[in-house]
Amino acid sequence: MKVMIFEKSSKLLAKVRISGGGRCNVTHDCESISEMLKKYPRGSRFLKKAFPHFFTLDTIKWFDERGVKLKTESDGRMFPVSDNSQSIIDCLLREAGKYKVDIKMNADIIEIRRYEDDSFKLTTRDGAVHSAGKLCVACGGFPKASQFEWLSSLGHSFETPVPSLFTFNIPGNSITNLMGVTVENTSVKIAGSKLQQSGPLLITHWGMSGPAILKLSAWGARELAEKNYHFKSLVNWVPIYHENSAREFMQQFRFSAASQKVVNRNPFALPSRLWEHLIAEAGISPDVRWADLPAKEQNNLARILTSHEFEVKGKTTFKEEFVTAGGINLDEIDPQTMQSRKVKNLFFAGEIINVDGVTGGFNFQNAWTTGYLAAVNAAK
Numbered sequence: 041m042k043v044m045i046f047e048k049s050s051k052l053l054a055k056v057r058i059s060g061g062g063r064c065n066v067t068h069d070c071e072s073i074s075e076m077l078k079k080y081p082r083g084s085r086f087l088k089k090a091f092p093h094f095f096t097l098d099t100i101k102w103f104d105e106r107g108v109k110l111k112t113e114s115d116g117r118m119f120p121v122s123d124n125s126q127s128i129i130d131c132l133l134r135e136a137g138k139y140k141v142d143i144k145m146n147a148d149i150i151e152i153r154r155y156e157d158d159s160f161k162l163t164t165r166d167g168a169v170h171s172a173g174k175l176c177v178a179c180g181g182f183p184k185a186s187q188f189e190w191l192s193s194l195g196h197s198f199e200t201p202v203p204s205l206f207t208f209n210i211p212g213n214s215i216t217n218l219m220g221v222t223v224e225n226t227s228v229k230i231a232g233s234k235l236q237q238s239g240p241l242l243i244t245h246w247g248m249s250g251p252a253i254l255k256l257s258a259w260g261a262r263e264l265a266e267k268n269y270h271f272k273s274l275v276n277w278v279p280i281y282h283e284n285s286a287r288e289f290m291q292q293f294r295f296s297a298a299s300q301k302v303v304n305r306n307p308f309a310l311p312s313r314l315w316e317h318l319i320a321e322a323g324i325s326p327d328v329r330w331a332d333l334p335a336k337e338q339n340n341l342a343r344i345l346t347s348h349e350f351e352v353k354g355k356t357t358f359k360e361e362f363v364t365a366g367g368i369n370l371d372e373i374d375p376q377t378m379q380s381r382k383v384k385n386l387f388f389a390g391e392i393i394n395v396d397g398v399t400g401g402f403n404f405q406n407a408w409t410t411g412y413l414a415a416v417n418a419a420k
């Protein structure tokens with residue numbers, strides 16, 4: 041069997057190269073399929089049927105057997121021990137070379153037609169025509185619906201693409217003066233919706249980033265697009281408390297720290313620059329001692345600590361990883377084989393299908409699993 045790859049650009053595996061900040065976050069250290077499925081805002085039911093065929097341990101083994109060892113970081117992300125995505129690229133290209141895969145560069149497929157015998161005619165932008173008995177479409181995510189036309193002409197439908205994994209812009213808010221400050225445990229809600237995520241939050245010079253925000257952007261990809269990325273977010277800087285319990289806690293605390301200035305005595309272990317900022321926002325003067333803290337300001341502080349409102353206007357791409365939510369409808373693909381249910385001999389793999397995960401190696405695991413299944417079943 042002869043295998044050909046058509047790559048529209050002049051670079052192979054360009055996303056792998058830049059992935060994970062140039063280190064390639066290959067997969068996630070997770071041996072439980074049910075735990076893994078929780079990381080996919082779209083496509084978890086589909087992956088439930090696909091993962092048993094090729095899962096994280098298979099990915100680790102596959103690379104290991106080909107000389108690429110992976111290591112795990114404290115948050116579960118897995119990278120090549122070289123900390124260099126080139127190791128992954130070299131490995132994939134060595135493997136393609138071993139099987140004499142014919143790679144055509146600058147070959148942008150613009151049309152796919154079916155012959156009567158269920159084989160395909162492929163036309164590239166420069167007018168070249170190729171035939172294929174089986175075809176796997178693994179063209180990545182497309183940001184615009186119009187880019188799906190050459191696939192919809194085969195009879196497939198798709199969910200409209202919207203970006204996922206982005207950070208929040210909070211223009212004109214003085215919180216951005218605290219850029220670089222990280223709070224390890226926060227809980228962030230989108231006002232007027234059910235969207236809520238927790239985790240570390242990083243204040244940036246344009247707004248907010250970090251795992252809590254990126255997870256919100258993924259789970260809320262469609263809802264936030266509908267709001268045109270203009271919404272209110274509510275940050276709880278001390279998620280073990282809600283407004284009342286934070287107020288009650290401070291009511292007790294003010295006796296034990298009575299003689300100390302509020303600004304100097306932070307009972308919530310928040311970064312000191314953030315604490316000073318929150319105190320100023322609550323209208324508390326830097327000279328006020330805990331004993332003299334007026335009830336109104338204490339109430340303000342309890343509210344700001346547990347439900348700090350920010351007006352988000354726009355988004356910024358997270359440079360380490362981003363994906364497209366949307367793609368080929370999953371009920372049109374068999375998750376056990378990745379074969380189209382509509383077109384015989386047509387397979388799909390990777391981000392082009394309506395599957396996407398949060399950041400952490402989950403998007404590549406989708407690509408490895410579905411790529412493996414498509415390859416094995418197309419070869420049958």
Ligand SMILES: Cc1cc2nc3c(=O)[nH]c(=O)nc-3n(C[C@H](O)[C@H](O)[C@H](O)COP(=O)(O)OP(=O)(O)OC[C@H]3O[C@@H](n4cnc5c(N)ncnc54)[C@H](O)[C@@H]3O)c2cc1C
Pocket residue numbers: 046047048049051052053054055056058059060061064065066067147148149150178179180181359360361362363389390391392400401402403404405407
């Ligand atoms: C900056 C960045 C960093 C990332 N880092 C990580 C990470 O560390 N871990 C992780 O899990 N995920 C990461 N991701 C997501 C991950 O890279 C993608 O989910 C994954 O690459 C999808 O693989 P794919 O093969 O489906 O598509 P792609 O990797 O996008 O490959 C598709 C290829 O098809 C080509 N193509 C498209 N249309 C045509 C056509 N008509 N004809 C011919 N060729 C065509 C494209 O040029 C491209 O080379 C990152 C994404 C980005 C943008």
